Amino acid sequence: MDENLRREIILDNYQDPMNRGLIEDSSYVRERMNSESCIDDLDFMMKIEDGKIQDIRFDGEACAISTSATSIMIRKLMGLTVEEARKILENYQNMIYEKEYDSELLGELNVYDTIHKQPNRMNCALLPSVAVKKMLEKLK
Amino acid sequence: MNREDFPMLQEGFVFFDNGATTLKPKCVVDAMKRYYEEHTSNIHRGDYDAAVKTNALYDGVRKIVSQFVNCDPNCVIYTSGATHSLNMVVFGYMRKHLKKGDEVLLNKAEHASNILPWIKLQEEIGIVLKYVPLDENYECSFESIEKCVTDKTKVISLAQVTNVIGDVRDVTRIGKFCREHHILFNVDGAQSVPHMKVDFENSDMDFLSFSGHKMCGPTGVGVLIGRRELLEEMEPLCYGGGMNAFFEEDNSYELKEIPVRFEAGTPPIAEVIGLGEAITYLMNIGMERIHEQEVSLKKYLLEKLKEFDDITVYNQNPNSGIVSLNLEGVFAQDFSIFLNHFHIAVRAGNHCAKLLKDEMDVKNTVRISMYFYNTFEDIDQFIDALRHRSEIFQIIL
Structure with a gap:
């Protein structure tokens, strides 16, 4: 991927992230993500209806990588079925861990396909995927 | 100053993370290397030359510590670091001597290791934790501490220098006040002992904790100093070899004297020797x-x-x-x-x-x-x- 385009996508999503701000609504499932390896601290909430992700929101303090990855992940997952979301999460995590994955499924999430070169940032990029997985587990 | 003593200080590298840990001068690494390469042996019970040498070096560090911070060398306990030392104070001494409703004064600038053990003790025995308000510069003044003291205040526990704001608390004045009011004074010296002259006796401290690795020493070793009469009343948190005088089938036992009573098991010998070297190095600089x-x-x-x-x-x-x-x-x-x-x-x-x-x-x-x-x-x-x-x-x- 062109480095300028990569940077532009990350920066846009960091500076103006999708669905930042939590709401009062008991129909959402919630998760607090306090990264063990860095100082990212984000709260997540997600609503699933009829087997589809209706909404994901987040708030808190985190670095450019975590925040942008959260924003891009939310854009990607909204409206998908739980099964479709799981597939994307799995492929995304495989990409971060340098395992086999299908890049065509991931769209703009591909901007993190070289993040493994900065090992201390891998957890930042993984953070939203771990959060969504945990929330999906809670709904089981 | 003294940059040539630190192999990590290569041209163009700036190390500004000394509050987390410090770099190690070559003399400290060499002292530990000598232990590993020339006189590896356990302490206390060896009759061979290497063990005699190790014993002398290991026990000698108590004297070095006592000269460094002015305290009784027999009241110097080796720990794994300031966190361990502070936990020993809270769970070894305070758990036995405080009771429900007793007040402990802390403040919100303290490191986790001077708050979380207290929160746990509060959960266990119902002591009351009170946070001294910080001033507009996030500093903790003597006056502010004094205002929070009631007749239920039993302990004032604070860092001499805090690790984010770096304000230097007037421990001499606070110590004197504590002594006059029969309040125990517990000092976290992790950020002060490496950086300035600290005086345990003249500051009327009851307990002082610090870590080796924040003062040019190795990781895995630290110190707890306590007033002798308090240490006599402190419970060890760890039991085993090296700290008992005897134990019998009828469940009777007797512990050794302080400070070894608090050092069960094989201690971090190389690290203690390295710590002694680091303190000597710092004292030579001044x-x-x-x-x-x-x-x-x-x-x-x-x-x-x-x-x-x-x-x-x-x-x-x-x-x-x-x-x-x-x-x-x-x-x-x-x-x-x-x-x-x-x-x-x-x-x-x-x-x-x-x-x-x-x-x-x-x-x-x-x-x-x-x-x-x-x-x-x-x-x-x-x-x-x-x-x-x-x-x-x-x-x-």
């Missing part, structure tokens, strides 16, 4: 000189920072080598990653002082913590890096 160097570095840094109106410094006043700051609109961790591109090592985060956010209105900062081997050129390199701050996202993304 703690006054070390402190003066850090204060003048901070003064120079603050002066240089005046040209940047998008940098917020949270601790202008304190006389120590710690500067906590943020770059406007940039998350602290992104700022520290940016500085790493210029070979400058700092720390971003809440620095384990997780209650401080209640007072400061900011959760994370970048902390520059300096030591005697830092230079004015290090600061110039930092300032030069700041001139590239408009390119931060091109650099870190």
Whole structure:
């Protein structure tokens, strides 16, 4: 991927992230993500209806990588079925861990396909995927 | 000063993370290497030459510590670090001697290891934790402490120097007050002992904790010093070899004298020897000189920072080598990653002082913590890096 385009996508999503701000609504499932390896601290909430992700929101303090990855992940997952979301999460995590994955499924999430070169940032990029997985587990 | 003693201080590398840990001079590593290569042996029970040598070095460090901070060498307990030392105070002494309703004075600038053990003890026996309000500079003054004392106050527990703000608390005055009012005075010296002259006896401290690795020593070793009559009443948290006089089938047992009563099992021998070497090294430089160097570095840094109106410094006043700051609109961790591109090592985060956010209105900062081997050129390199701050996202993304 062109480095300028990569940077532009990350920066846009960091500076103006999708669905930042939590709401009062008991129909959402919630998760607090306090990264063990860095100082990212984000709260997540997600609503699933009829087997589809209706909404994901987040708030808190985190670095450019975590925040942008959260924003891009939310854009990607909204409206998908739980099964479709799981597939994307799995492929995304495989990409971060340098395992086999299908890049065509991931769209703009591909901007993190070289993040493994900065090992201390891998957890930042993984953070939203771990959060969504945990929330999906809670709904089981 | 003394940069040539530190193999890690290569040209162009700036180490500003001394509050987290310090670099090790070659003499410390050499002393530990000698133990491993020339006289490896366990302490206390060996009759062969290597063991005799190890024993003498190991026990000799108590004397070095006692000269360093002015205390009784027999009251120097080796621990794994300040966290371990503070936990020994809380769970070994305080759990036995405090009761429900007794008040312990803390403050929100303290490190986790001087708050969380107390929260746990509160849960166990119902003591009351009170937080002394910080002033507008996030500092904890004697007057503010005094106002919080009631007839139920049994302990004042605080860091002599805090790890984010770096304010130097007047321990001599607080210690005198505690002694007069029969309040126990527990001091976390993790950020003070490495940087200035600390005097256990003359500051009327009851307990003093510090770590080796924050003062040019190895990781895995620290010290707890306690007043003798208190240590006699303190329970060991760990039982086993080396600390008992005897034990029998009828469940009778007797423990050894202090301080070895508190050092069950094989201790970190190489690390204790390394710590002794580190303290000797620091004493040879002189703690006054070390402190003066850090204060003048901070003064120079603050002066240089005046040209940047998008940098917020949270601790202008304190006389120590710690500067906590943020770059406007940039998350602290992104700022520290940016500085790493210029070979400058700092720390971003809440620095384990997780209650401080209640007072400061900011959760994370970048902390520059300096030591005697830092230079004015290090600061110039930092300032030069700041001139590239408009390119931060091109650099870190």
